[in-house]
Amino acid sequence: MLDSLQPLVFGMLALIIFISAAFITFSRNLIYSAFALLGSFTGVAGLFAMLGADFLAVVQLLVYIGGIMVLYLFAVLMTSGIGDVRLTNRSIAVKIALPLALVLFFSLGKLIFETEWFAQQTVKIAPTTAAIGDLLLTKYLLPFELVSVLLLSTLIGSVALARQELRNSKENHD
Amino acid sequence: MENFAIHIHESYLYGLPLSVVNLIVMFGAAFVVLLGFVAPFAGLLSFIERRIAARIQCRIGPNRVGPQGLLQFLADGVKSLFKEDLIPKVADKPLFIIAPYLVFLGMFTSFVVLPFSSQWIVADLNVGILYLFATAAITVVGLVMAGWGSGSKWSMLGGMRSAAQIISYEIPTGLAALTAILLAGSLSLQEIIAAQGPHPWQWYFFDNPFTFIAFFILFVALVAEGNRAPFDLPEAETELVSGYNTEYSGMRFLFFFFAEWAHLYVLGAILTTLFLGGWQVPESLLASVGAESIAARILELVFFQLKIYVLVFLVVQLRWTVPRVRMDQMMDMCWKYLVPIGFFCVAGVAIWMMLFPDGVSFVKYLLIAFSSAMVLYYFYKVYRNFKDSRAELELNPFV
Incomplete structure (x- = not known):
């Protein structure tokens, strides 16, 4: 319904993503960088929504902002004196980084300009949730199960690590 | 929404392209929802909460501004607007300023998907219920930002x-x-x-014993997510000033x-939508x-509101009658009880749906009776408490 406005919306989202990404990279304050992730993640969720991937858009918000970003914030805020560190991203080997960045830039640029893009004329907006669920439990069952096993082992591992620390600190107190 | 936009386009703004009219209608709807709808609701709820709290504490509560103090929230709003805007010297100024808006944004964008009647909904998303939970995530970021940006230890602890x-x-x-999603087979609220x-016997609340338990889990979890007492640890006055x-x-x-x-309102709406x-x-x-007819829509709206306000009343009463839990108790309850029971x-x-695809009416009636x-x-307990307190004030709600 908003076909003619799509370039405008895309431009706005791209601008949001770009500005917040630049802010994340160039900000001298780690806290600001962490908070700027919000703009970047929301922008990507907006892009997903624009492409008709409604489920992915919401999950992007839920997982990246609700989970990952808040975890970052936790780590950043728990570190004492984090606001005093003003040295981030200042002197990380420019001699190596610059050529690498240039190579990446030109190869990506070459890729973008040489690829034949097929412009999809009409994006069919349809609910995707049911289809994703079906595929996860039929075609991609094995990867799905593998990921869940991985997550479970991570969970158990972190619990084991946390318990060990608890036991050690108790022994020290005694 | 779209029909409305087309209608406006054809009758008033036919000079403009349809997409621009669509955009105007969308922003208009957002504007109306936020300013004309949410703000009075929040204000009204503040009034209800303060009056109930006053009754429970044997006070009268706000009753001077407007009939029975109904316009108190407007007076408070005006007062707050005229107050000096203090920003602490050690505060992180940009974060301090942005934080309240993020909290506000996270909460108020959820109103977009609330189904007020069979046709009155701003956007009936296919992933409505997930969207509601996702917007809560933005609120968290706002709260942490407020905690950090204030440059105070109390705020910081509260935010964390x-x-x-x-x-x-x-x-x-x-x-x-x-x-509820399993039973309905959809994520769309409508x-x-x-x-x-x-x-009642068609509601998911009474559908089977498991949804019956799930309702209470959702109730407790949503109260906790809203930082409401008895789970208002982020703003525990006795420990953190005001968090x-x-x-x-x-x-x-x-x-x-x-x-x-x-x-508080969204809490009632989620519970009503999913289970009631x-x-x-x-x-x-x-x-x-x-x-x-439009009367039917209004009737639906009234039914929806009634259910919400019953739940809201319960939450408010809970806040003023139950003492605050401790932080470790709070985390224990979530991880050791609510999560396992939720999985159960x-x-x-899922098993119930496989065994009894049509439901069991006997179980439904049993649950309703229970x-x-x-x-x-x-009601008996509340009546007894009223009677025992022997407060004349309590028995007359319109002092």
Whole structure:
């Protein structure tokens, strides 16, 4: 319904993503960088929504902002004196980084300009949730199960690590 | 929405392209929803909460501004607008300023998907219920930002606590909501409501024992997510002065409370939608006013509001009658009880759906009888407490 406005919306989202990404990279304050992730993640969720991937858009918000970003914030805020560190991203080997960045830039640029893009004329907006669920439990069952096993082992591992620390600190107190 | 936009385009703004008109209508709807709808609701809820709190504490409460003090929230709003906007010297100024708006944004964007009647909904998303939980995530970021930006230890601790709390309680919330989603087979709020019926035995609340338990899990988890007492540890006065909003004043302070009361409303709406049949009105009643008429829509709206306000009343009463829990108790309850019970409910509902695809009416009636007994006991207890307190004030609500 908003076909003619799509370039405008895309431009706005791209601008949001770009500005917040630049802010994340160039900000001298780690806290600001962490908070700027919000703009970047929301922008990507907006892009997903624009492409008709409604489920992915919401999950992007839920997982990246609700989970990952808040975890970052936790780590950043728990570190004492984090606001005093003003040295981030200042002197990380420019001699190596610059050529690498240039190579990446030109190869990506070459890729973008040489690829034949097929412009999809009409994006069919349809609910995707049911289809994703079906595929996860039929075609991609094995990867799905593998990921869940991985997550479970991570969970158990972190619990084991946390318990060990608890036991050690108790022994020290005694 | 789209039809409305086309209608406006054809009758008033035919000079403009349709997409621009669409955009105008969208922004207009957002404007109306936010300013004309949410703000009065939050204000009204603040009034209700303060009056109930006053009754419970044997006070009178605000009753001077407007009939029975109904316009108190407007007076408070005006007062807050005129207050000096204090920003602490050590505060991180940009973060301090942005934080209340983020909290506000996270809470108020959820109103977009609330189904007020079978046709009155701003956007009926296919992933409506997930969207509701996702917007809560933005609130967390706002709270942490407020905690950090204030440059005060109390605020910081409050912000951290609220983040830990909301993140933890998102899991039981999701699990409990999953039971209703399983039954309805959809994430869209309208479809979940449509899958239920107007009568109690058609609600998911009474569908089977597992959804019955899930309702209470969702209730507790949502109260905790809204930082409401007895789970208001982020702003525990006795420990943290006022938590993340300690350093705020004036309108910014009010924004946090706007969000809190809006969350109270959203809480009622989520529970009503998932378990209590939403806007469903008995067909005979609907037919008497004409199923397609605007009166029918208003009737649906009234039903939806009534259910929400019953739940809101319960939450408010809970806040003023139950003492605050400790932080470790709070986390224990989430991870050791609510999460396992939530998983049990999800598995239980799935098995129940396989065994009894049509439901078991005997179990439904048993559950209804049980909850009726609970409600009766509740009224009896409240009556006894009124009587024992022997307060003349309590028995006359309109002093």
